[in-house]
Amino acid sequence: MRRIAMYAGRTGESINTIYWIEGEYIKEALAEINYFMRDARVDKQIAIDTRTLDITAAAHALLDSTEPYMLLSGYRSPETNAMLRSRSRGVAKNSLHLKGQAADLRLNSRSVNQIFKAAQACRAGGVGKYSGSNFVHMDCGQVRSWGS
Template sequence: MLLRSPLVLAALLCGALPCLAAHPAHAREPRRFFLSGDGTLSIRSTKNRFRFNGRFRTRDGRYLPAALRRINRVIGTRYSDRAARVSLRFIEVLSFLRATLHGGVITVSSGYRSPRYNRSLRAKGRTVAKASLHQYGMAADLHIARVAPKLLWQTAKKHRVGGAGYYKSRWVHIDVGPPRSWTQGTANVRKGVSDDNKRLIVVPELDRYRSGETMSLRLARMTAYPLGVRQRWILEKIEGADAAVKVLASRAVTPRRPRGAPRSRGGCTRYRSIAALSGFSLRLSGLAPGRYRVRVGFCAIKWPAMPKEIVSRPFEVLAPPKR
């Protein structure tokens, strides 16, 4: 068995920053994402008066809460709202794209959307996905000064940042969901591709953790409720990637459920909103260094097309720092 000891339940839900274990103040934090920028961002919005220009991550890897709060305001949400908070992964992707393309200010035309606002746009016939990641702080429509929109789209595709949509205008859709791309002619937002929870995903907050840290996860792309989630999940140690992935070891784990979660019955908890599915956590104690993923099962399924289970993107548990 490659897992050296069981996972224990998280002692608390994540607060203002990712739940990172305590380390000496001088210790350098690891890069928390497989793809990340230079820790700086210059961003503004066409929808509000807010803008941010500066550093959101220190050179030794620590995230700056005051900067993250300002970036959230630009993108149209509040950092204090756990369910609507802009994901760190998305902020890092924006920083990466801007640095890679030597771009200027990022201008956002559409950032965070509440589920109600997303529904209203669809009712007006707008090209808006039913399971839009704008509802999770994981997407925006934007352009980068001094960067051609098509080049931005091509770069996002090349580096597999997530979703990339090109509409032959100055605006490009960027998200941090599964890698995929589309154009105005191939967008399929009105074809029911995500109906009945067909495209559910489970998203770890970070890509890299130290053993003993708490991992936050959320479910996304829900389109039908109630969504029954099994109380017991599976943690898998893996090697390889995509179709060639191989499971080396696995263990049943029980995540801490989001605050205010409904009562579980028969090992099945039925959730009824995006917010209710945004605060799962697992304590990653005693794990051997390597790559892992989480397998989440569903229950009380009402829709034949809905998957019975899904797996997260891989994440890495790091070896303890040398003393």
């Protein structure tokens, strides 16, 4: 069983759903997750890569917390990514957020360093530590890590 529990400060929405059970992804749960992780600025959604969901769920389980993640950014439309790039050096031009392959997450009950280490322990994708902004980036790209 794999579960995603998140809330979005921007929209006030939350999700707490089992999306995988007995070796199968649950289509209806994935549809709910795709909507929840949409780019709410422009109300666009795409399929979130299940590998990213698996990494976020595995890291959450390692943290032994019942607190849902706060989702800061899931899917990003090209318009939103360009706007964020104009405001911050830390936004990649070809961000995996554009492909639904990344999530920026926070837990109030755990430090950025704790979340970062849990995500790194999954050895399954990219993990970025953004201590100054209090979040961790997780993606299903190449295994790598960065940040301070």
